[in-house]
Amino acid sequence: MDNMEDNIKCVTCTAPVNIAVIKYWGKRDEELVLPVNSSVSVTLDQAQLRAKTTVMASPSFPNDRMWLNGKEQSMDSKRIQNLLNEIKQWRKEKHNGDTCTDGLLMWKVHICSENNFPTAAGLASSAAGYACLAYSLAKLYNVEGDLSAIARRGSGSACRSMYGGFVEWDMGSQEDGSDSVSRQIASENHWPELRVLLLVVSDQQKSMGSTEGMQATLKTSQLMDRRIQCVPESVEKIKEAILKKDFKTFAEITMKDSNQFHAVCLDSCPPIFYLTDVSKQIIQLVHAFNSSCGITKVAYTFDAGPNACLYLLEEDVGRVLSLICHFFPPDKDDLNTFVQGLQTPSISPLKKDVSFISLPVQRGAIQYVIHTQSGPGPSILQDPAQSLLQADGFPNS
């Protein structure tokens, strides 16, 4: 973990993306990032989607500096500062130290982070990023504790990326947020048959950021208080469905919660739209397919953007991917780059599936598909060659 030289400390870690099945939307405390309802998510495999962060502290650094996906960013962000200060506070408490006697607390830090997927695609990159930053800084400052509370200060949903598998972020009830932490419901090995297809929609329209969006909903939606009343029951039911590996219940609650989240967005004033016509066609395809099967085989969920996340079982991946390729064929007929990630069986769409589903073919509407699964939480990379910062504290490239 320590660098060759005694007066430099350097740590590199990775952290996963998570996709909520019960959505987080609305804060009861903006400063502490405390939510108005608990949420539940699936942590995705880092082989397909992960953030990687190197943090370095050195007495030779005149300032704190940060690079994100190759570009230097301001460290003035309140979220970054809150997170950094919280970790330093933990170190002070642990070591009874202070910034005058504890060298490490006096040194400035350099942070370099990058994703192995396009940030602009709207794939929950901030959750992975802040989870990775919290984890890396905790290792750097050698502190232990519930890091989900630290990651939460960066970005609410980041706290769910601190664990692998299936994770609940308990909203908590304490005013200081001390019990607003995430917990693992089941590990990434619990339900190995579960698969995830991320459909990255081509036309990423500019839409309202989630921080601003959730404030607007909480302030203006008359239906929001009813949603908040409904969530606890959904959380209990989906946790039970996950533990029982009851796909039907898991899928139905997931879809219902996604739609309810987008409903309260639409009920905001002015209304907030994240779903596009393409999102809607994906929703219709899923319902038509489930209906043709006579059983719920696929679930969709949409975050604050048009991309779909589909949950399904391994045995249905080929059939569903064939349908996606049939109704949303890529602009360039290269199915190899269209479907990325885990190996996928090659199947032509079943004639009966296609004939049952009366939807138009939308060429080029989906940019690419990532086939993935549930995976573990953050981890530290011991190999110094993995560092994103050179010995001088500046990015590699």
Next chain:
Amino acid sequence: MDNMEDNIKCVTCTAPVNIAVIKYWGKRDEELVLPVNSSVSVTLDQAQLRAKTTVMASPSFPNDRMWLNGKEQSMDSKRIQNLLNEIKQWRKEKHNGDTCTDGLLMWKVHICSENNFPTAAGLASSAAGYACLAYSLAKLYNVEGDLSAIARRGSGSACRSMYGGFVEWDMGSQEDGSDSVSRQIASENHWPELRVLLLVVSDQQKSMGSTEGMQATLKTSQLMDRRIQCVPESVEKIKEAILKKDFKTFAEITMKDSNQFHAVCLDSCPPIFYLTDVSKQIIQLVHAFNSSCGITKVAYTFDAGPNACLYLLEEDVGRVLSLICHFFPPDKDDLNTFVQGLQTPSISPLKKDVSFISLPVQRGAIQYVIHTQSGPGPSILQDPAQSLLQADGFPNS
């Protein structure tokens, strides 16, 4: 009203379209067509949009028959039958007659109805049609009473087309529906400055019918009960705004109710979508324009389809139409047929309006615009030349 020959009775009437500002969505009694909430609407001028219906009774007709927009339709529809039976019942009660002694009740009827606008455009044609049928049949059978209760049996929202101007459909509380009737809030002369722009969207995608849709929402939306709780306050506030001609309040409640209605549709399972990307762009244009004016000058509302209905004041029509023509120019550059209805001032879009609004130009997305205003309720046409049925009881064309 009577035809030349004693053994034929014939009546021709017209009735208007109405556009709700507080939406009707959900029945507490399917058979009696009783709603779960009261609703409020503006009746539109028949010069632009109206249904016209001729009803004829004759001892020589072997069967009841009906033609709608030139095509013969089955009379088996439960709605038509309910409406016809209810009117006949009124006549029996009024005249102490029965089908054996009252000639008119024994005779079969021919019904012919047509709209002066495209039925497929999704412009509340069924409300105008059933209102016109109820009104025509009441004249034919010479009965009087609250015809809104009769029209309601055909199509709920038809009861609001029984009056001109601003109309409330009171949900009522009686189990038999006797108090679920509409009432005029203010006449069509009350607020002469108010204007209506109907934006008919080009791509009329097939979507769920409102009867089926409202059943699904009532059965599956968790947010719907909250909406039902919210509506009474909105109804009271918008009635007050109408009486005071308080455009800002009228507009804000109208938009909020439209969005809430579409939110509970989205919260249904499977979700119901009526708004398209074009609808969304219209909504964004209205909010951006209001925001650039620093005051709410335009309101939108959407029924069970993608078309927008904009409410605004006469003084702003030119400026708003210019913006619509700028952001949604017609496919063929013929602005004369693009904007129909009332005369409109010709104004180029103000540079500052256009520069403030960062939306893409969507050529051809809006098919045409109808400029209209509030107008009176149904009326009878005395001129026999207006009849849609010839003396032999068959359609003119």
